[in-house]
Amino acid sequence: xxxxxxxxxxxxxxxxxxxxxxxxxxxxxxxxxxxxxxxxxxxxxxxxxxxxxxxxxxxxxxxxxxxxxxxxxxxxxxxxxxxxxxxxxxxxxxxxxxxxxxxxxxxxxxxxxxxxxxxxxxxxx
Amino acid sequence: xxxxxxxxxxxxxxxxxxxxxxxxxxxxxxxxxxxxxxxxxxxxxxxxxxxxxxxxxxxxxxxxxxxxxxxxxxxxxxxxxxxxxxxxxxxxxxxxxxxxxxxxxxx
Numbered sequence: 199x200x201x202x203x204x205x206x207x208x209x210x211x212x213x214x215x216x217x218x219x220x221x222x223x224x225x226x227x228x229x230x231x232x233x234x235x236x237x238x239x240x241x242x243x244x245x246x247x248x249x250x251x252x253x254x255x256x257x258x259x260x261x262x263x264x265x266x267x268x269x270x271x272x273x274x275x276x277x278x279x280x281x282x283x284x285x286x287x288x289x290x291x292x293x294x295x296x297x298x299x300x301x302x303x304x305x306x307x308x309x310x311x312x313x314x315x316x317x318x319x320x321x322x323x
Numbered sequence: 324x325x326x327x328x329x330x331x332x333x334x335x336x337x338x339x340x341x342x343x344x345x346x347x348x349x350x351x352x353x354x355x356x357x358x359x360x361x362x363x364x365x366x367x368x369x370x371x372x373x374x375x376x377x378x379x380x381x382x383x384x385x386x387x388x389x390x391x392x393x394x395x396x397x398x399x400x401x402x403x404x405x406x407x408x409x410x411x412x413x414x415x416x417x418x419x420x421x422x423x424x425x426x427x428x429x430x
Contacts, residue, residue, distance in 0.1 A: 242424035243366065243409050257418040260324065293365060307372055308413060309356055313365040
């Protein structure tokens with residue numbers, strides 16, 4: 199059974215830092231790209247960051263670029279999000295999501311097929 | 324930046340059909356993906372590549388696309404379908420983008 203378990207959330211002051219972790223199990227972690235997606239209280243989903251299976255390609259949303267760093271340790275089946283210079287607007291439930299890619303002879307497509315339960319980050323003084 | 328636009332809310336009576344639109348400039352060339360999120364739960368994929376249902380998703384869920392608008396349709400809506408629904412697309416500049424979400428109320 200595929201499981202994604204986030205941890206590391208909590209209350210932090212504006213300008214502070216936090217490191218989120220996502221422990222993966224039930225699948226071959228080093229074969230999948232991974233993402234972080236967040237959801238502010240009562241708001242919609244916002245994609246945050248993406249990392250390929252080998253960490254050779256990384257993307258960030260403009261809202262976190264320069265402040266957040268995504269990484270992974272395939273030996274530990276873990277995904278991370280280092281969050282620095284945190285702002286009140288970063289307050290959200292942070293999900294890790296597995297991205298699966300499927301290819302035919304003519305094209306490929308991706309989708310988010312498994313999500314964790316999320317870890318809550320609250321930025322407040 | 325690329326945006327996907329959804330109505331904030333829609334309502335439907337049990338047993339009726341409801342459609343949730345999602346508009347975006349690139350949807351004419353890109354597939355839409357739809358996620359269902361019930362209160363306190365993580366999102367669940369209900370439609371991928373515009374029209375396809377993952378295994379385990381009831382046949383009453385369907386997807387379509389016309390021009391720059393993708394649509395999620397639920398036929399014979401049940402009370403258990405009450406949830407927030409998000410469309411999502413892939414974008415070469417930002418990787419992934421979500422619509423603002425639509426709250427479906429089954430009256």
